Amino acid sequence: LRMFIPRDSGALAVGAEEVAATLLDQAHARQLPIDLVRPGSRGLYWLEPMLEVDTPEGRIAYGPVTSADVPTLLDAIVSGGPHPLRQGLTEEIPWLKRQTRLTFARCGIVDPRSIDDYRAHGGYRGLERALKMSSDAIIDDVVKSGLRGRGGAGFPTGTKWRTVAQAGRGQKYICCNADEGDSGTFADRMLMEGDPFMIIEGMTIAGIAVGATKGYIYIRSEYPHAVEAMSAAIEAARRTGYLGEHICHSTDSFDIEVRVGAGAYICGEETSMLESLEGKRGTVRAKPPLPAHKGLFGRPTVINNVLTFSAVPYILDGGAQAYADCGMGKSRGTKPIQLGGNIKHGGLFEVAFGITLGELVDEIGGGTLSGRPVRAVQVGGPLGAYFPRALFDTPFDYEAFAARSGMVGHGGVVVFDDTVDMAKQARFAMEFCAHESCGKCTPCRIGSTRGAETVDKIIAGDRPAANIAVLEDLCNTMKFGSLCALGGLTPIPVLSALTHFPEDFGLAPRRLQ
Numbered sequence: 001l002r003m004f005i006p007r008d009s010g011a012l013a014v015g016a017e018e019v020a021a022t023l024l025d026q027a028h029a030r031q032l033p034i035d036l037v038r039p040g041s042r043g044l045y046w047l048e049p050m051l052e053v054d055t056p057e058g059r060i061a062y063g064p065v066t067s068a069d070v071p072t073l074l075d076a077i078v079s080g081g082p083h084p085l086r087q088g089l090t091e092e093i094p095w096l097k098r099q100t101r102l103t104f105a106r107c108g109i110v111d112p113r114s115i116d117d118y119r120a121h122g123g124y125r126g127l128e129r130a131l132k133m134s135s136d137a138i139i140d141d142v143v144k145s146g147l148r149g150r151g152g153a154g155f156p157t158g159t160k161w162r163t164v165a166q167a168g169r170g171q172k173y174i175c176c177n178a179d180e181g182d183s184g185t186f187a188d189r190m191l192m193e194g195d196p197f198m199i200i201e202g203m204t205i206a207g208i209a210v211g212a213t214k215g216y217i218y219i220r221s222e223y224p225h226a227v228e229a230m231s232a233a234i235e236a237a238r239r240t241g242y243l244g245e246h247i248c249h250s251t252d253s254f255d256i257e258v259r260v261g262a263g264a265y266i267c268g269e270e271t272s273m274l275e276s277l278e279g280k281r282g283t284v285r286a287k288p289p290l291p292a293h294k295g296l297f298g299r300p301t302v303i304n305n306v307l308t309f310s311a312v313p314y315i316l317d318g319g320a321q322a323y324a325d326c327g328m329g330k331s332r333g334t335k336p337i338q339l340g341g342n343i344k345h346g347g348l349f350e351v352a353f354g355i356t357l358g359e360l361v362d363e364i365g366g367g368t369l370s371g372r373p374v375r376a377v378q379v380g381g382p383l384g385a386y387f388p389r390a391l392f393d394t395p396f397d398y399e400a401f402a403a404r405s406g407m408v409g410h411g412g413v414v415v416f417d418d419t420v421d422m423a424k425q426a427r428f429a430m431e432f433c434a435h436e437s438c439g440k441c442t443p444c445r446i447g448s449t450r451g452a453e454t455v456d457k458i459i460a461g462d463r464p465a466a467n468i469a470v471l472e473d474l475c476n477t478m479k480f481g482s483l484c485a486l487g488g489l490t491p492i493p494v495l496s497a498l499t500h501f502p503e504d505f506g507l508a509p510r511r512l513q
């Protein structure tokens, strides 16, 4: 009997380890031989810990399971009888069925410790094809797919790779940014824990395309399980000839090292990450020069997010056109969206660009967990805009969000009910920036502290009109004067709160433009 209980951090946090241990004990006591696999999560977090059982019809899901449920569950599984936690065939659960899983196709299905399982599910086909192609042809495929940087900025990946490929000969690097610091985001972590070989494959293809032989994956220290999973996968890939010299018996070589951060949000900013990788304090570098020209140790470097590299194996496995066929406008392919905060059905929802915010929050997320009305949704992490219900028709598309002074970012969607105080949220944005600022530029370092103080004055009713003018002025200085996106984007949550929820700042409600 083959069963699956995730080893994903999200599942462990709600007791997956205890459930797995009880299941093994009880099965042993009943002399029931079971093969327990520990995959990543399917991303239906309200059903975790989710137990799946292999049957001739497919996997049957049960959840959320506690240790106390195990005896009756085993009875039901053995007898084929009903059980209140039975969700039916996993693949038929509407929440999962409605998705287009290209990047997360294997997550929750394969054993992340097994390279054979990865290969059995289509893994390494992209690399094997890439090894027979020229650098130009690989990059052409990435361009054709329309893939844009999934870390949040949405820069065209093929263009970035071409810049590095054309940056002369000599040492080049591939850096995978796994410093997933945005509040409400967990897609990078899920992939590192659930399908690590795909990230390795994507980075290796990038290395071959641009002529880099060395890669680093920079993982935040808050992700110990991801560090373990990636390190184990890198070892397994080396042992089997998928990393190191002569990859798959070819003339190409490529190797990867894991580097662990130390808890700074700013180290997710690409130039701070480079400083940190070089062993220095994580402070921002001025751009230009771009990392594509002068990156790690001053050498041309491709820096992409986990999700960007993870989209590449599918694209190189003949999927460039299929990838480009999904989406809307200039946002092609799928976006792994992370639904969190005060939401009934939170988790990972991968879907083609174009789905509206309202569909995501109301239909897929099922509204708030508290049952109260949704008042605000923050999209794109702590630097993303707060959108009111009136903007729920915004489609998930880089340009559509930007047109409404918001951003898609890394795809985090955090829901708030009607008890939220938006002036406090605006203060929190300034406070967050003050706490995480690297201190190198004045608008971010000082502006954020002055910003928090100014919001305090507005909340206290101290000359609100004058202080709101100061706040708006300060936001402009931060937006145009900061060295990087931390100071530059902090005004987005602040101004969106002020624009869409003026009543929380003691102002009369404004009509939306």
Ligand code: NAI
Pocket (backbone or CB within 6 Å): 149, 151, 152, 153, 154, 155, 159, 160, 163, 179, 180, 181, 182, 185, 268, 270, 290, 291, 292, 303, 380, 381, 383, 407, 408, 409, 410, 484, 485
């Ligand atoms: P950016 O727009 O400055 O750059 C995006 C990427 O394109 C960078 O890698 C940059 O080096 C590259 N690039 C730009 N022009 C290029 C050219 N001509 N040739 C080659 N490469 C070029 O944006 P930035 O500051 O890197 O990122 C900001 C974004 O980060 C925000 O939009 C936000 O969504 C996201 N973010 C993500 C977080 C996360 O946890 N994933 C946390 C905080 C912010």
